[in-house]
Amino acid sequence: MVVGTALGTLPAHADEPGAPPAATEAPKVDLILDGSGSMRTMDIQGKSRMEVAQQSIKEVIDALPEETEFGIRTLGATYPGSDQKEGCKDTQQLYPVGKTNKVQAKTAVATVRPTGWTPIGIALRAAAQDLGTGPTTRRIVLITDGEDTCAPPDPCDVARELASQGIHLVVDTLGLAHDDKTRQQLICIANATGGTFTDVRSQDQLTKRVKQLVERAQDTHTVAPAKVTGADTCANAPVLSPGVYTDREKFSEHRVYRVPVKAGEELRAAVSVTPDRAVARDYGVLLQATDTSGQELVRGSDAGSGRTDVASTGVRWSAAEDGDGDGTGPASASPSKGSGSSSGSGAKSAARTVCLVVSNSFAAQAGVQADPGLPLELTVDVAAASPAPDGPAMGLGRGWILLGVLTLAGLLAGLLFGWLARWRIAVWREN
Numbered sequence: 001m002v003v004g005t006a007l008g009t010l011p012a013h014a015d016e017p018g019a020p021p022a023a024t025e026a027p028k029v030d031l032i033l034d035g036s037g038s039m040r041t042m043d044i045q046g047k048s049r050m051e052v053a054q055q056s057i058k059e060v061i062d063a064l065p066e067e068t069e070f071g072i073r074t075l076g077a078t079y080p081g082s083d084q085k086e087g088c089k090d091t092q093q094l095y096p097v098g099k100t101n102k103v104q105a106k107t108a109v110a111t112v113r114p115t116g117w118t119p120i121g122i123a124l125r126a127a128a129q130d131l132g133t134g135p136t137t138r139r140i141v142l143i144t145d146g147e148d149t150c151a152p153p154d155p156c157d158v159a160r161e162l163a164s165q166g167i168h169l170v171v172d173t174l175g176l177a178h179d180d181k182t183r184q185q186l187i188c189i190a191n192a193t194g195g196t197f198t199d200v201r202s203q204d205q206l207t208k209r210v211k212q213l214v215e216r217a218q219d220t221h222t223v224a225p226a227k228v229t230g231a232d233t234c235a236n237a238p239v240l241s242p243g244v245y246t247d248r249e250k251f252s253e254h255r256v257y258r259v260p261v262k263a264g265e266e267l268r269a270a271v272s273v274t275p276d277r278a279v280a281r282d283y284g285v286l287l288q289a290t291d292t293s294g295q296e297l298v299r300g301s302d303a304g305s306g307r308t309d310v311a312s313t314g315v316r317w318s319a320a321e322d323g324d325g326d327g328t329g330p331a332s333a334s335p336s337k338g339s340g341s342s343s344g345s346g347a348k349s350a351a352r353t354v355c356l357v358v359s360n361s362f363a364a365q366a367g368v369q370a371d372p373g374l375p376l377e378l379t380v381d382v383a384a385a386s387p388a389p390d391g392p393a394m395g396l397g398r399g400w401i402l403l404g405v406l407t408l409a410g411l412l413a414g415l416l417f418g419w420l421a422r423w424r425i426a427v428w429r430e431n
Contacts, residue, residue, distance in 0.1 A: 025134050025135060025136050026067050026068065026069045027065075027067065027068045027069065027136070027139075027217035027218045028068075028069045028070075028097055028131050028132075028134075028136075028138045028139070028217065029068060029069070029070050029071070029097075029138075029139045029140075029141060029213070029214050029217045030070075030071045030072070030073055030097050030127045030130045030131050030138070030139075030140050030141070031057065031060075031070070031071070031072050031073070031140075031141045031142075031143070031210070032072075032073045032074070032075060032120075032123050032124070032127055032140060032141070032142045032143065032144075033053060033057065033072060033073070033074050033075075033077070033094070033109070033112060033143055034053075034074075034075055034076060034118060034120075034142075034143060034144035034145055034146070034176075035050075035074045035075060035076045035077025035078075035112050035113070035114055035115055035116070036075070036076035036077075036114060036115070036116055036117055036118040036144075036145070036146065036149070037076070037114050037115060037116060038114070038118075038145050038146050038177075039053070039114035039145055039176075040114040041145070041177075044176065044200075044201075044202065044203065045202060045203060047203070048114075049114075049145050049176045049177075050112065050113075050114050052176070052203045052206060053143050053176070053206065054109050054110060054112065055203060055207075056203055056206040056207040056210060057072070057106075057109050057143075057210070058106045058109060058110075059207045059211075060207065060210045060211055060214060061100065061102050061105050061106050061109070062102060062106075063211055063214075064100055064102070064214065065214075065215070065218060067218070068100075068214060068217060068218065069097050069098050069099060069100075070095075070097065070098075070100045070105070070214070071093070071095055071096050071097030071098065071130055071131075072093075072094040072095040072105065072108065072109065073091060073092065073093050073094060073123060073126060073127050073130060074091065074092050074094050074112055074123075075090065075091045075118065075119050075120060075122075075123040075144075076090050076091075076115060076116040076117045076118050076119060077090070077092065077094075077112050077113065077114070077115050077116070078090055078092055078115060078116070079115065079116045079117070080115050080116065081116075084117060084149075084150070087116045087117035087119075087150075088117050088119045088122070088149075088150030089119065089122070090115075090116050090117060090119060091119055091122055091123040091126050093126070093130060094108050094109070094112070095108045095109075096130070097130050097131055097132075117149050117150055118144065118146050118147070118148055118149040118150065119148065119149075119150040120142070120144065120147075120148040120150075120155040120185075120189075121148055121150065121151060121152070121153035121154060121155040121157070121158040122150070122153065122158075123142075124140065124142070124155060124158045124159060124162065124171065124189070125153075125158055125162075127140045128140070128162050128167070128169055131169070133167050133168075134168070135168070135225055135246065136168060137168040137169070137170055137217070137274070138167075138168060138169050138170070138217075139169075139170050139171075139172060139195075139213060139214075139216070139217045140169065140170070140171045140172070140195075141172050141174070141210060141213050141214070142171060142172070142173045142174065142186075142189070143174045143176065143206070143210075144173070144174075144175065144176065144182075144186070145175070145176035145177040145182075146177055146182050147181050147182045147185045148185065155185060155188075155189055156185065156188040156189055156192060159171055159188070159189045159190075159192035159193050160192045160277060160278060160367070160368060162192075162193065163192050163193045163194075163276045163277035163278070163368075164277055164368070164369040168274070168276070168375060169193060169276070170193050170194055170195045170274075170276070171189055171190060171192075171193040171195045172190060172195040172196045172197075172198075172213045173186035173187075173189050173190045173195065173196075173197045173198070174186075174197075174198045174200050174206060174209060174210070175197070175198070175199055175200060176200050176206075178199060183197075183199065188278075191278055192277060192278045193276060193277070194274055194275045194276050194277075194310070196213075225244040225245050225246035225377055226243060226244070226245050226246070227245070227246055227247070228240065228245045228246070228247055228257070228378075229247060230247050230249070230255025230256055230257050230358065231255070231256050231257075232254070232255075232256065233256060234256050234258060234290070234292055234294075234353075234355035234357075235292075236256075237256040237257050237258045237355065238257055238258065239257075239258045239259070239260065240257050240258065240259050240356075240378075240380050241380070241382075242380055242381045242382055243379075243380060244377065244378070244379050244380075245257075245377070245378045245379075245380070246375065246376065246377050246378075247373075247376045247378065248372050248373035248374060248375060248376060249273065249358065249360060249373045249374050249376045250370060250371075250373040250374070251279075251360070251362050251363055251364055251370055251373075251374070252360065252361060252362065252363065253359070253360065253373070254357055254358060254359035254360075255357070255358045255376070256355055256356065256357050256358075257355070257356045257358075257378065257380075258353055258354070258355055258356070259353075259354050259356060259380055259382065260351035260352070260353055260354075260382075261317070261319050261351060261352050261353075261354050261382055262319060262350075262351045262352070262382075263319045263352075264319065264384065264385055265318070265319055265382050265383065265384065265385055266316060266317065266318040266319075266382070266383055266384065266385040267289065267315075267316065267317045267318075267319075267354055267380075267381075267382055268314070268315075268316050268380075268381040268382075268383065269287065269289070269314060269315055269356055269378065269379065269380050269381070270287075270312065270313070270314035270315075270378070270379045271285065271287045271312060271313060271314070271358050271376065271377065271378050271379070272310050272311070272312035272376070272377045273285045273310070273311050273312070273358075273360050273362070273374050273375070273376050273377075274310050274374060274375045274376075274377075275310075275311070275362055275374060276374060276375055277364065277368050277369070278364070278365040278368045279362045279363060279364060279365060279368075280362070280363040280364075280365060283303070283311065283360070283361050283362045283363070284301060284302060284303030284311065284360070284361045285301065285302050285303070285311040285312065285313055285358070285359070285360050285361075286299060286300075286301045286313070286357075286358075286359040286360075286361075287299065287300045287301070287313050287314065287315055287356065287357070287358055287359075288315075288356070288357040288359070289315050289317050289354050289355070289356055289357075290354070290355045290357060291352075291353075291354070291355070292353050292355060294355075297317050297354065298315045298316070298317045299315065300313035300314050300315040301313055303361075311360070317354065318385040319352055319385070356378070356380075358376060358378065360374065362374060
């Protein structure tokens with residue numbers, strides 16, 4: 001079986017110690033559609049908010065990837081009465097999460113009529129149950145035009161509650177109304193789960209954004225990650241073979257893993273940390289490859305990328321063929337935003353132990369539970385080393401040669417132009 005990553009294609013060796021098991025899980029998305037009475041308002045390109053939402057959802061269903069399991073839940077769409085207590089219980093599963101019959105799903109969406117109240121909090125809880133639990137991230141996409149009219153439970157508190165359970169759940173919110181209270185509530189829900197908020201102004205914008213969110217649910221591995229527990233030092237760290245792994249890391253913690261790399265081989269590693277609850281705005285993730293003494297070989301980092309649902313980075317490092325014999329010599333570091341690479345020394349026969357250190361600078365917002373730790377996913381591959389790029393001296397030498405050639409060409413061109421100019425002046429004077 002083969003696992004695709006941002007660093008290329010790597011094998012998953014299910015028969016090796018510590019390798020992930022061969023188990024698959026489809027991407028899962030549950031869309032919550034607001035069916036409250038205010039969705040009758042006609043203020044989006046001459047159409048009602050409900051008409052716009054229904055048309056966009058139909059287009060999204062038509063474009064659903066075959067492997068995605070998709071469901072639809074409504075809130076406030078079935079109780080027509082005036083009893084708020086009853087109206088605030090109104091959330092229904094319109095279409096179950098699973099393989100989608102597109103005709104049936106679109107027909108179900110077409111039957112929704114704006115009716116009642118806006119119980120966002122209980123709808124979020126119900127949608128989380130629709131999606132169940134598993135090793136990959138689930139997504140809830142909430143389309144609404146107003147704030148919750150049924151609190152308690154407050155939808156922000158519900159989102160924090162779901163995030164604290166560590167069930168790999170992300171809530172993305174889309175607002176069809178533009179008042180500050182609604183906007184702030186939807187931003188709060190999204191931030192609590194590492195999701196995104198979109199202020200919708202047109203049908204085309206809504207359609208494109210929901211399609212993007214559904215496609216993002218596919219950013220998962222076809223192989224279920226193997227659970228592993230990193231250590232605080234390299235000496236105690238678990239030894240990893242090529243594969244995909246999952247762990248949990250506390251706020252501002254670092255975790256260490258070991259990977260053996262032979263001479264002539266290249267280590268490729270990538271890590272993603274998901275802020276699945278409300279975190280401070282300034283954050284980052286650092287992945288370092290070091291030797292067993294703690295000397296850094298290479299690093300990759302992600303900070304301030306603008307993404308709120310995940311922070312990820314990667315590194316590449318090669319053990320050179322002509323090493324110094326003991327495999328413990330220094331290697332040059334090549335820091336970068338998002339990825340790094342370096343070539344160092346290594347033994348010709350014995351594998352060199354490389355320590356992978358994952359650190360994060362996330363900080364929890366007030367009232368957010370620290371346990372369990374943040375979901376961490378680590379991808380490891382060891383392959384034949386890529387050809388090393390030319391060193392600085394060689395590149396610099398070619399640069400000086402090129403500069404000399406350009407200078408000489410410029411000088412010759414100047415002399416030729418000057419001679420032609422003088423010849424033309426002499427001819428002009430004679431005539």
